Amino acid sequence: MPLFWRIFLLNAVVLIMATALLLGPVTVSTPVLLTEAAVLTVGLAAMLVANALLLRVGLAPLQRLTRAMTTTDLLRPGHRPAVGGRGEIAELIATFNTMLDRLEDERATSSARVLSAQESERRRVARELHDEVGQSLTAVLLQLKRAADHAPPGLGEELRQVQETTRAGLEEIRRIARRLRPGVLDELGLASALKALATEFGGPGLSVRHRLDGDLPELDRESELVIYRIAQEGLTNTARHARARRAEIALRRAPGGVELRVRDDGRGIGVAPEGAGIRGMRERALLVGARLTVDRAADGGTEVRLAVPVPARFPAHALVPAREAAPVPVRESAPVPVRKSAPAHAPPPP
CATH class of the missing domain: 3.30.565.10 (Histidine kinase-like ATPase, C-terminal domain)
Incomplete structure (x- = not known):
């Protein structure tokens, strides 16, 4: 049950019991007139309405804080419940806002570290794909070309098909490396x-x-x-x-x-x-x-x-x-084996 209804019902029970005591023979020596009972009933209803309004106004900041706590997203900063007036609820809201500021700073800092490490890993993987896998496939292409040039016609055609498949794989690796870095x-x-x-x-x-x-x-x-x-x-x-x-x-x-x-x-x-x-x-x-x-x-x-x-x-x-220097592209038509060299200013592998 919400806090509003718990407090309201408790106050209502107290007021109804007090009214019943006022109308009962325990506290009243003479019978209560009908008009007096009507006035007391109307007064009781008015006090219950006033109690509900005061509770609604008094608990409104707490409800705003509850909504903020359930909808806060650290990836969408800037949303804060307003601090109004004084008292314990206002102090609680101010403390919550301070905690959010600290959490957002810590989240931004940790995200910066994670994404920085991610970019470094992307560069490392791209460098490995380009320098290791790319050059190995380039050497395979050169060997396939030499084998196809000296092979019988039937075998030479199959080797050329393998060469085209290898070349397509090399282009895909280069495309992935470009997207990584x-x-x-x-x-x-x-x-x-x-x-x-x-x-x-x-x-x-x-x-x-x-x-x-x-x-x-x-x-x-x-x-x-x-x-x-x-x-x-x-x-x-x-x-x-x-x-x-x-x-x-x-x-x-x-x-x-x-x-x-x-x-x-x-x-x-x-x-x-x-x-x-x-x-x-x-x-x-x-x-x-x-x-x-x-x-x-x-x-x-x-x-x-x-x-x-x-x-x-x-x-x-x-x-x-x-910033890191881009690697030098490898040409497939190189007549001599390709020598691998580390790109300038490359960070050491993790």
């Missing part, structure tokens, strides 16, 4: 990286457009990486779940910063709880003090909006991966 972002900047992202996701079943303002403010590398990763995740969700035919990436100047928008014409976002992809985007947005909204677009489909402030607001002790 966007070298174009370091080399050519955010605009070129977003254009390359639109080209990568575009295909026969999905047309991806890009609209990028030319007068964007200067962004730090951390903000650029957050924008790129959220755009990448948004297009990934579109390609996997939206059943869309058209999508668009837009990056424009906004008051106080820049705004990224990724939208599609698919089936739209459902009412199910947010998955790991969207929550991951919210964690990335918190790293630079950005605001992320994921909602149904006005004309159908899904729209992801990211408002990034300039300069970015980093959480305390945020760890951001350092």
Whole structure:
């Protein structure tokens, strides 16, 4: 039973018992007149109504605090119950708000460390794919080519088919390595990286457009990486779940910063709880003090909006991966065996 009804019913029982004592022969020596009983009954009803109103007003801050405690999401900061007046309830609300501030700071700091480690691991895996697997497959391609050139016609055709399959696997590995570590972002900047992202996701079943303002403010590398990763995740969700035919990436100047928008014409976002992809985007947005909204677009489909402030607001002790030089691509037509070399400034493997 809610606290309001427990207090109200207890007070009502006390008032009814007091009224009964006033009307009973134990406390009254003469019979009570009908008018007196009516006045006492009306007075009892008025006191019960006043009691309910006072309880409703007095417990309203506690109800707001209860709603805030059940709906608070650390990935959506800024929502706080208002502290009104004085007293124990106001002190409790202020303490709760202070606790939320501390939890949000700790969550942002831990998310920064986790995502920094994730980016470092992505770079390591991409480097291993490029330097180890990629070069091994390149050597296999060269050996298959030499074997096909000297093999009988029937066997040579089969070797060429194996060569094409191996080449397709090598291209897929390179594509995965590029997505794990966007070298174009370091080399050519955010605009070129977003254009390359639109080209990568575009295909026969999905047309991806890009609209990028030319007068964007200067962004730090951390903000650029957050924008790129959220755009990448948004297009990934579109390609996997939206059943869309058209999508668009837009990056424009906004008051106080820049705004990224990724939208599609698919089936739209459902009412199910947010998955790991969207929550991951919210964690990335918190790293630079950005605001992320994921909602149904006005004309159908899904729209992801990211408002990034300039300069970015980093959480305390945020760890951001350092810039790393892109690896040198390996050419398949090299006549001599390829020598492996570590990329410049590469961090040691964990």
